[in-house]
Amino acid sequence: MMRRGLQPIRRGVSLIEAAVCVAITGGLAAAALTAAGQTSRAREAASERGRAMALASSLMSEIRGRPYSAGTPLPASLLKSKAGQARGAFDELADYHGLDDSPPLSEAGDTMAGGEWRRLVRVEFVQPTKPDASTLIDTGLRRIEVMVLKNDRPIVTLHALRTEAGEAEPQ
């Protein structure tokens, strides 16, 4: 009786064990996939941000290396811009205003990243007392904004200030 009743249960894996194991494995698999996805996305985001940072920094360094060359007191919307021209023709800070660089190119014209990447530049006058707010008046102080986007999604934005007085600041 006992022999006949116990033998099928004790041999191999029970249905309950199998069911529980399948459930646990399934849950684990789901969690693992989720975690792997999140990890992958986090890695990708970090990598993307790092790359965006590199693109932003290189362009910011290039712009800050240009002479300030105090401009005529024009409204920000009318600031002289050479956007669309090869950057080799840019000889002063204000030339970068309105630059839309996609795919990003180096100063020498070499491609730095794919077409999904884009760099936008604004160079505007600001007040020394409120350097975050642009003004139409030539204050002698310009704010440089470099925004890096991927698939039109902003990834990194950098800001810097330049005056004629601080000409040729080392990078």
Added chain:
Amino acid sequence: MNASHRMGQIIFGPKARRRGSAYVIVMSTVVLVSVAGVAGMMAAGAQRQAVERTVDIERARLIAQAGLEVAAGQMRNTAAWRSGVTGGVMYSDHAFAGGTFSVRVTDPVDGLPANNLTDDVLVISEGRFNDARQVYQRRFRANALGLDALEWAAHAGGNVSFAGCTLRAYGPVGCAGNAIATTANVHAEVDAGGTVSGSVYHQPTYGQTATLAVPNEHEVLAAYQGIATTIDRNSLPGPANRIDLNGFVLAPGVNPFGTTNQSGVYLLDCDSQRVTVSGARVHGTLVLINPGEDSRIEDSVLMEAATPGYPALIVIGNITIAMSSVDLAETRNLNLNPSTAPYRGVSDTDILDRYPSMISGLVYASGTLRLEQQTTIYGPVLSGGDLIIADAPVLFAVSQTPAPPGFIRGNGFAPVSGSFTRIAD
């Protein structure tokens, strides 16, 4: 319990140990996968944090350098910026681009940024963004170019009149308006933005010349007001509505009218009272504001700037300089070279010394300036209004190096090459 245990051992012992083994295997796998997953997520998180940290540091760097830029602009655009800096702090937690910058200014020469307008300054800017902090410094030098007019013997923003004089000028005399000579002997090249008329000119004259920039009286005053020691006019001798300054020595180490000024810059607000300076030695920069009608520097006077690059005399208003060629001599009550004011490094206690009557250094009057008698000036004479020359003055064009603050063009400060450094602290 014993029976069943025994029974299990005998009959089913080996198989009983396998019960739940699937759980063990699955749970082990769960643990391993979980550990691996958590480790992976932590690694990814650390990588992201590292990237964010890098971004924050870069932003803090740009913000710190923005602080240097704003400070450089402030030094360039505000003549009296030194006196406006309290405790060396130019900006404190100034918001920019989601972070802040704080800027300090120190004087690497003597530690006192406000005491000398020509000292270098070290600008230190701290940028913060989130937890990231970056500090940069840069040295700036007051090596500005002076106004072109500083190279002339004399220059006026209005007209120049040579009125019955015999002028000897070792350097050109010019004006933005017209030059007129009336019964005069002008031994100087004369350039005028308008016309040159009258006689007699003994050197070439040029009309319709390019106009030179004249100093801005507000910038001039702002530059020196902040570092000057003010002389209280109510404590000065003289009858009512007059200030008579006669027989005194004024220098960085001596001020008979109040406290001393180590740069030798003394300011007197005349409040339209007539002021007369005579029989005096001024080793410094005398700033007279709003002197009354017929105010004069007269007789024997020796005026020399104490600080290189500073003017000898600044007048915000009109003044007549009518100095004698007779030497300035010590008298019973006046030792002109006491230990607190040595002359060319020499001091004594006797009253036997004599010194040339002259002005050595830049002379500026924002209004009408009259030069009379045998006035001798080694240095440019600048007038914001008319310049009237009578009698027999002698003028020498002496280059001003460094350019006097308030008389500069363009950027008053320039970054010192190689001084841009990051501070790690």
